[in-house]
Amino acid sequence: MLRFIVRRLLQLIPILLGLSILLFAWLRALPGGPAQAALGERATPEAIARYNELFGLDEPLIVQYLRFLGRAVRLDFGTSARTGRPVTTEFLERMPGTIELTIFAMIFAIGVGIPLGYLAARKHGSWLDSASVIGSLLGVAIPVFFLAYLLRLVFAVELGWLPGSGRQDVRIDATRITNFYVLDGLLTREWDAAWDAVLHLILPAIALGTIPLAIIVRITRASVLDVVNEDYVRTANAKGLATSTVRRRHIIRNALLPVSTTIGLQTGLLLSGAVLTESVFSFGGVGSALYDAIFARDFAVLQGFILMLAVVYVLVNLLVDISYGLLDPRVRVR
Amino acid sequence: MSALGELKRERIDQLAARAGQVPEGEGGVSLTRSALRRLRRDPVAIIGAVIVVLFLFVAAFAPFLAPRDPLAQSLLSDIRPGFIPGSQEGFPLGVDNLGRDLLSRLIYGSRQSLMIGVISTVLGVIVGMALGVLAGAFGGRVDTLLMRFVDILLSIPSLLMAISISVLLGQNQYALMIAIAVTQVPIFARLLRGSMLAQRGSDYAVAAQALGIRKSRIVFGHVLPNSLSPVIVQATLSLATAIIEAAALSFLGLGDPDLARPEWGAMLANAQAFLSIRPELAIYPALCIIVVALGFTLLGESLREALDPKFRR
Numbered sequence: 001m002l003r004f005i006v007r008r009l010l011q012l013i014p015i016l017l018g019l020s021i022l023l024f025a026w027l028r029a030l031p032g033g034p035a036q037a038a039l040g041e042r043a044t045p046e047a048i049a050r051y052n053e054l055f056g057l058d059e060p061l062i063v064q065y066l067r068f069l070g071r072a073v074r075l076d077f078g079t080s081a082r083t084g085r086p087v088t089t090e091f092l093e094r095m096p097g098t099i100e101l102t103i104f105a106m107i108f109a110i111g112v113g114i115p116l117g118y119l120a121a122r123k124h125g126s127w128l129d130s131a132s133v134i135g136s137l138l139g140v141a142i143p144v145f146f147l148a149y150l151l152r153l154v155f156a157v158e159l160g161w162l163p164g165s166g167r168q169d170v171r172i173d174a175t176r177i178t179n180f181y182v183l184d185g186l187l188t189r190e191w192d193a194a195w196d197a198v199l200h201l202i203l204p205a206i207a208l209g210t211i212p213l214a215i216i217v218r219i220t221r222a223s224v225l226d227v228v229n230e231d232y233v234r235t236a237n238a239k240g241l242a243t244s245t246v247r248r249r250h251i252i253r254n255a256l257l258p259v260s261t262t263i264g265l266q267t268g269l270l271l272s273g274a275v276l277t278e279s280v281f282s283f284g285g286v287g288s289a290l291y292d293a294i295f296a297r298d299f300a301v302l303q304g305f306i307l308m309l310a311v312v313y314v315l316v317n318l319l320v321d322i323s324y325g326l327l328d329p330r331v332r333v334r
Numbered sequence: 335m336s337a338l339g340e341l342k343r344e345r346i347d348q349l350a351a352r353a354g355q356v357p358e359g360e361g362g363v364s365l366t367r368s369a370l371r372r373l374r375r376d377p378v379a380i381i382g383a384v385i386v387v388l389f390l391f392v393a394a395f396a397p398f399l400a401p402r403d404p405l406a407q408s409l410l411s412d413i414r415p416g417f418i419p420g421s422q423e424g425f426p427l428g429v430d431n432l433g434r435d436l437l438s439r440l441i442y443g444s445r446q447s448l449m450i451g452v453i454s455t456v457l458g459v460i461v462g463m464a465l466g467v468l469a470g471a472f473g474g475r476v477d478t479l480l481m482r483f484v485d486i487l488l489s490i491p492s493l494l495m496a497i498s499i500s501v502l503l504g505q506n507q508y509a510l511m512i513a514i515a516v517t518q519v520p521i522f523a524r525l526l527r528g529s530m531l532a533q534r535g536s537d538y539a540v541a542a543q544a545l546g547i548r549k550s551r552i553v554f555g556h557v558l559p560n561s562l563s564p565v566i567v568q569a570t571l572s573l574a575t576a577i578i579e580a581a582a583l584s585f586l587g588l589g590d591p592d593l594a595r596p597e598w599g600a601m602l603a604n605a606q607a608f609l610s611i612r613p614e615l616a617i618y619p620a621l622c623i624i625v626v627a628l629g630f631t632l633l634g635e636s637l638r639e640a641l642d643p644k645f646r647r
Contacts, residue, residue: 271494
């Protein structure tokens with residue numbers, strides 16, 4: 001097991017190096033280069049030359065890249081042109097919000113998706129089955145940000161049931177420890193703060209969780225239908241096991257293996273979707289910061305955030321792979 | 335972003351390995367013909383095809399179908415802050431915030447949206463296939479190098495990748511298409527390479543080699559045509575992804591800045607500001623996107639079932 005993990009960790013190195021080269025090249029390839037990006041379109045040639053000298057941009061590319069890499073390893077991506085604060089600080093402050101949102105979205109998608117997919121398969125051919133198939137096709141086809149706007153319009157603006165923006169009511173004076181607002185509220189026993197943070201998470205989590213929900217329903221349904229026809233299920237039934245035991249021990253457990261693969265695959269999707277969902281709900285996580293950075297053409301933030309998000313994505317995928325290794329010994333051999 | 339865009343390495347290879355397998359008991363009929371026969375009997379495929387053909391028709395004949403000029407502004411005196419006139423005589427779906435006929439804009443918008451989808455997918459397929467053929471045909475070090483590169487591309491969430499490319503290339507419709515195409519390249523490269531590797535060891539490829547046929551002829555005449563089916567399926571599904579992704583990029587302010595070209599994604603993004611006044615301005619373009627994406631998805635899924643025996647249920 002340890003060897004499996006170490007090998008997977010070693011495989012990360014070329015991927016991360018490649019990523020850093022891509023993002024380094026990206027900033028150099030911008031029209032006018034990084035100097036123009038930092039100084040604006042109307043910068044004079046003298047100003048650009050001085051900027052280049054100041055930041056060592058007149059040196060050979062390889063030297064520049066190594067310096068960039070050295071800073072990137074120390075998580076130094078410069079400062080945001082918009083707020084003037086270090087990019088990494090902003091990222092670390094905002095990441096807990098995005099993680100919280102992602103977890104809630106996944107809870108929604110799994111909590112609704114697996115039971116729904118299982119029921120659809122058990123009642124194969126019924127109206128519930130058809131509805132879940134159609135629903136899962138629609139769920140994948142809806143643009144995420146449109147769904148987010150729609151949810152916000154209906155449940156926050158028109159009905160006023162749930163808050164439609166931010167992570168917590170500004171009037172609540174909550175104590176911050178980890179920047180995970182729900183967790184902070186629980187840790188400090190400020191129950192109202194925690195509950196308010198949960199309420200703020202509901203609509204964005206539903207918007208973000210819809211695509212994974214659609215996919216989980218589909219895969220669960222298909223995989224239960226596959227397993228039901230397996231020989232071992234027939235054997236289990238034939239030897240007189242109680243139906244509930246067969247379902248629990250033989251059908252559900254085996255059907256969930258492909259589902260867990262799918263759940264792992266959804267992480268990257270959620271990171272992408274978070275950019276869209278968070279901007280609709282002005283959520284204050286990594287996604288809405290990225291959205292602001294796009295409009296402000298804040299290149300330092302774009303570069304740093306994209307690199308760090310990609311690292312998070314790669315690491316999450318690694319964790320998922322490792323957990324398969326634990327779940328299913330066959331994976332380890334490969 | 336559609337889920338289908340976010341394929342992982344192992345999944346792609348799995349799909350690829352099954353290329354060109356002939357279902358049992360249908361050995362005598364060519365794969366294409368038996369697939370076509372299954373498609374014609376599949377109601378899902380027919381629904382998908384009807385949707386796609388319908389929208390292609392609308393796009394092709396937009397000037398004849400649209401009741402008005404999509405850019406002409408009318409009813410301007412009726413538009414006030416907080417009010418946009420809805421459906422009325424001569425304007426079946428009402429007008430947008432600048433007084434342009436919504437129905438005509440939707441009809442003309444199908445051109446731009448379908449074009450973005452088709453061109454970006456074709457670009458992605460061509461480049462991806464070129465990389466895949468190189469890797470699959472040469473194998474060895476070329477293969478390792480190309481696939482490392484492809485893995486790096488796959489390790490970046492596709493929307494983030496599209497954002498960085500659009501920011502880099504500036505704000506225009508070509509940048510949008512290239513950005514979407516780049517996110518699709520690694521999928522097609524990996525897919526084609528995998529299915530070519532699976533085909534290379536097959537009996538007919540070995541036989542062709544034994545007959546002393548030139549390598550280029552084996553690759554392009556035998557292996558490649560037999561490896562295409564997963565690519566065709568994925569391309570159909572990618573059309574849906576591309577159209578949804580284009581809408582997302584429009585929403586992020588990275589779409590086509592030329593307002594003279596109506597496009598569903600941009601219309602949807604613009605309409606968000608008027609959502610509480612006239613939600614229809616957003617709902618109709620969104621419906622168009624959803625229905626077209628659904629059409630391509632249904633068609634793609636049934637193509638997969640027809641071409642890939644393991645997927646049949």
